[in-house]
Amino acid sequence: MTVAPPRPTAGVRRNRPALMGRAPQDTPAGLGTYLLLAVTMLFAAFPLYWMFVIATSNDEALAKLPPAVVPGDRFMTNVDEVFSLQDVYFAASLVNSLIVSSVVTASVLFFCSLAGFAFAKLRFAGRNALMLFVILTLTVPNQLGIVALYIVMGRLGWNGTLLAVIAPGLVTAFGVFYMRQFIVNTVPDELVESARVDGATTMRVYGNIVLPAIRPALAVLGLLTFVATWNDFQWPLITLSGTDYPTSMVAISDLASGNYVIYRRVLAGAFIATVPLLVMLFIGGRQIVRGIMEGAVKS
Amino acid sequence: MxxxxxxxxxxxxxxxxxxxxxxxxxxxxxxxxxxxxxxxxYMPYLMIAPFFLLFIVFGLFPLVFNGVVSLRNYRLDDPTLPYWAGFENFTRLAGDEDFWNALYNTFGIFLLSSVPQLLLALVVASLLNRKLRAQTWWRVGILLPYVTPIVASSMVFSVFFSRDFGMANWVLGLFGYGSPEAPIDWRADKPHSWTAIATMVNWKWIGYNALLYLAAMQSIPRDVYEAAAIDGAGPWKQLWKITVPMIQPVIVFTVVLSTIGGLQLFTEPMLFDPNAQAATGGPNGEWQTIAQLIYKVGWKDLNLGYAAAMSWALFLIILVVAGVNTLLTNRLSGGRK
Known part of the structure; x- marks a missing residue:
């Protein structure tokens, strides 16, 4: 019974003498692990693949059993239809999403790294109390304030404009928290001190020492922020629906409303709006993984 | 330098x-x-000022102001009502069938999505927690659902769960469940619609949570496993007796996260409805969640005061449930003897 207690590779309950007291991450994965992971990947990727299949199909292909599982040849036709729909503003919506996500990302990176630096390396009265405030607000679901946010935006006259979507995203508590952690761990105090002795101002220290040192963290936070902003739906729907300036998510939901929804169109639009994120995952996947995993250990 | x-x-x-x-x-x-x-x-204050200013104006103030609005008559279509409503919005809430129905739906979908989500994430994490070839690619691949817009994936799943020619029905048919003559209508009742929506949520978040667990698993000191080997703990036992208690803080964290997210579920139930703009969550509110009801009350019925009261109620519910879940998770994952 007590032969080689293997690792809890849940699902693969195989006794592997190789494991003998070794930490799981040092134990080479067996065939069973690879198989189960492959199945997991299949489940993760299939809806995306199938989105493409529907986006390339004609109406007949979608109304038969068994369902189509290979892409059709109508992708460009469907895409053309999406772009030419008058009241959906799909092309403009992609530009809007790009504007909103870029501005929000740039702003989060700048303001959060600035505040993170101050909390990590500068001494000032009330620092700990203010940082505690940031941490407490991490878990506050702002979504619950949307009714009031709508009223505030109404007073400012911003409802229905991109400003209404951009403004609430400009800073995040998570960003400050993440940046502070990173700076505490990577920027040595001595470096900051010696720059000070040489007469560098705080902003100079930020620009010349901190920024170069936190590039990896900026990449992580930037990717996570961009993805989240691009995908945001509830608030943009509330403030932008029915206007001429939807974000792409709002435009897709417009495509999908009406008495008779044409799914090959909807999913052609959805596919186009997903591709930029897939590209980002392909290029920056390593950073995104790192960001998520680092966030986990710290919290 | x-x-x-x-x-x-x-x-x-x-x-x-x-x-x-x-x-x-x-x-x-x-x-x-x-x-x-x-x-x-003064520079330190100047550096943190933008964050605090923006956060207070667009984050904190709305949350507090929401409380004021909930005590007011705030109807976009009828500005003639008296300014203050007192607790009228809240008393109305207590007797509002739509609210209780939405609360019931929200909890149902939440349970169906969070429990399998976290358990499967644990399984996937322990699969990933091995010496793997192309390690990064497995981790990145598992994030495909995470970067996919919920709007996009909800539309895919909407087609997947359609009654006629839906892939879900076809696959189930292969296993002898349902038939093309009497296809399952996933939008006809609570159990089916809840399952469909929970599937979307599970698909989206399993990989993300798995990475959180994986990170924690890799920071377990290695000698713990040596001890386990000597004690002769089997794999299943090891997972529950060693790994889970060791990564307990992260488990609690994910439980809180999925409680906060799950109770505010909006996009999936919205787009599961072919008539999304109505925000009714099915012809008879089969899967209308609270977030959806807030949207409907506020922006379809134009009663912002009442919607604000609902938001506050939801806020309190989230606080309570997150607290209870934290306690429960602490008991289940650590206190096990």
Whole structure:
């Protein structure tokens, strides 16, 4: 019974003498692990693949059993239809999403790294109390304030404009928290001190020492922020629906409303709006993984 | 580093409080002095100010102001009502069938999505927690659902769960469940619609949570496993007796996260409805969640005061449930003997 207690590779309950007291991450994965992971990947990727299949199909292909599982040849036709729909503003919506996500990302990176630096390396009265405030607000679901946010935006006259979507995203508590952690761990105090002795101002220290040192963290936070902003739906729907300036998510939901929804169109639009994120995952996947995993250990 | 070299030459003279007046230009030194003092004393506040200003105006204030609005008559279509409503919105809430129905739906979908989500994430994490070839690619691949817009994936799943020619029905048919003559209508009742929506949520978040667990698993000290080997704990036992208690803080964290997210579920139930703009969550509110009801009350019925009251109720519910879940998770994952 007590032969080689293997690792809890849940699902693969195989006794592997190789494991003998070794930490799981040092134990080479067996065939069973690879198989189960492959199945997991299949489940993760299939809806995306199938989105493409529907986006390339004609109406007949979608109304038969068994369902189509290979892409059709109508992708460009469907895409053309999406772009030419008058009241959906799909092309403009992609530009809007790009504007909103870029501005929000740039702003989060700048303001959060600035505040993170101050909390990590500068001494000032009330620092700990203010940082505690940031941490407490991490878990506050702002979504619950949307009714009031709508009223505030109404007073400012911003409802229905991109400003209404951009403004609430400009800073995040998570960003400050993440940046502070990173700076505490990577920027040595001595470096900051010696720059000070040489007469560098705080902003100079930020620009010349901190920024170069936190590039990896900026990449992580930037990717996570961009993805989240691009995908945001509830608030943009509330403030932008029915206007001429939807974000792409709002435009897709417009495509999908009406008495008779044409799914090959909807999913052609959805596919186009997903591709930029897939590209980002392909290029920056390593950073995104790192960001998520680092966030986990710290919290 | 080279950065210090880049500092302007005169600044080497040490702008520190030293008022020795050694320089030829006393006034400039004074000015530098003042700049230095300003820099040390006020710059930190200037640096954190943008965050606090923006966060308070667009994050915190709405949350508080929401409380004020909930005590008011705030109808976009009828501005003639008296300004204050007192607790009218809240008393109305208590007797509102739609609200209780939405609460019931929200909890149902939440349970169906969070429990399998976290358990499967645990399984996937322990699969990933091996020495793998192409390790990064597995981890990145598992994030495909995470980067996919919920709007997009909800539309895919909407087609997947359609009654006629839906892939879900076809696959189930292969296993002898349902038939093409009497296809399952996933939008006809609570159990089916809840399952469909929970599937979307599970698909989206399993990989993300798995990475959180994986990170925690890899920071378990290695000698713990040596001890386990000597004790002869089997794999299943090891998972529950060692790994889970060791990563307990992260498990609690994910439980809180999925509680906060799950109880505010909006996009999936919205887009599961072919008539999404109505925000009714099915012809008879089969899967209308609270977030959806808030949207409907506020922006379809134009009663912002009442919607604000609902938001507050939801806030309190989230607080309570998150607290209870934290306690429960602590008991289940750590207290096990």
């Amino acid at each position: 080279s950065t210090t070299r880049a500092a302007p030459a005169q600044s080497r003279r040490r702008a520190a409080p030293g008022r020795g007046g050694s320089g030829p230009d006393e006034r400039r030194l004074n000015w530098r002095n003042r700049l230095y003092r300003f820099d040390m004393r």
